[in-house]
Amino acid sequence: MSQQNNSNSASPIFSFWGIGDLHYRAITAWHECHTLRLSSLFDDLQALWQEEGQPAFCVSPGDLIETCAPENYELARTALLAQLDDIPLYPGVGNHEYHAADGEDPTHTAETFTATWGKPLRYSWEIEGAICIMLDYPNPRTLEDSQRVYISQETLTFLDDTLGQYQDRPAIVFLHCPLYNTVRDRGEGVKRDYNSLEHFFAPENSAEVRAILARRKNACLFISGHTHSGWEAPNLVVTEQLGDHPTTFINLMSPWYTGYHKGPVLSDDHQTVNYRPDDPDVIPSFSFQIYADRASIRVRDHNSRSWLKEWNVPFHLA
Structure with missing residues (x-):
């Protein structure tokens, strides 16, 4: 395993697991291909958790479904509950929670999300002295241009207020x-990844989010997905000095597919799926182990059942 600054043997205060965009879809051909690929993820996770112990929770910050059809929500909920059993799952809202590619009605997305997961669109939870904050991707119907994403004022206020309310907790x-200018493209002259320098893949008002993170000294980790970045995309994990404290940005690669114009192509009649693998073809997820003064972040390839890399980054008390 390639790594930076190995953690010592002290036990973590808690651990959790981050899983990138999952894109469940209740179309038979899609579901069969999807189930086959994700079986490597869940089989390996079960073996790891039996060996290392279960995480305190799992989190997937958006795009758990491919389109906003209620049957996709139900499929995702049923499948993930079966795999995670009693491990709490904290889901987020992504652009695909509003996606209506097959004529679905996105009007009631918020209600469907809440009814399925038992969570509001934005929320927080406490764990072992830390505060976790789930923000929501904006409803594209509220944007002047759906390709230019702005985090809503309500969401910015929620972030600022929650960080302030728990200012004594990381x-x-x-x-x-x-956020803009975090995870980048692997390509040099040839596009290989969607990335944070592109419109749609990072908020236009990223500077406003950074300003809040800079002002609130307890903002330690910022975890996202969305770009389906490939392995070794620059700045998958990157630490910035915001104000007078460091904040680390982590991009969760998707276990469904990585790379630009890769992954599934569903036939027009929905009967077949052609899967285009990335190079390298990894099935990734991320382990987070939280210590008093640092966080150990490891990326696992469930295809090869091996650790790819470890980062140890600052995790500070306010």
């Missing part, structure tokens, strides 16, 4: 899309 923030 904070972990989740948002579906990464």
Whole structure:
């Protein structure tokens, strides 16, 4: 395993697992291909958790479903409950929670999300002295241009207020899309990844989010997905000095597919799926172990059942 600054043998205060965009879809051909691929993820996770112990929770910050059809929500809920059993799952809202590719009605997305997961669109929870904050991707119907994403004022206020309310606790923030100029493209002259320098893949008002994170000294980790970044995309994990404290940005690669114009192609009649693998073809998820003064972040390839890399980053008390 390639790594940076190995953690010592002290036990973590708590651990959790981050799983990127999952894209459940209740179309038979899609579901069969999807189930086959994700079986590597869940089989390996079960073996790891039996060996290392279960995480305190799992989190997936958006795009748990491919389209907003209620049957996709039900499929995702049923499948994930079966795999995670009694491990709490904290889901987020991504752009695909509003996606209506097959004529679905996105009008009641918020209600369907809440009814399915038992969570509001934005919320927080406490764990072992830390505060976790799940932010919501904006409803594209509220944007002047759906390709230019702005985090709503309500969501910015929620972030600021929650960080302030728990100012004496280290904070972990989740948002579906990464902030501008974090995760980048692997390509040099040839596009290989969607990335945070592109419109749609990062908020236009990223500076406002950063300003809140800079002002609130307890903002430690900022975890996103959305870009389906491939392995070794620059800045998958990157620490910035915001104000007078460090904040680390982590992009959760998707276990469904990584890379630009990769993954599933569903036939027009919905009868077949052609899957285009990335190179390398990894099935990733992320382990987070939280210590008093740092966080150990490891990325696992469930295809090869091996650890790819470890980062140890600052995790500070306010």
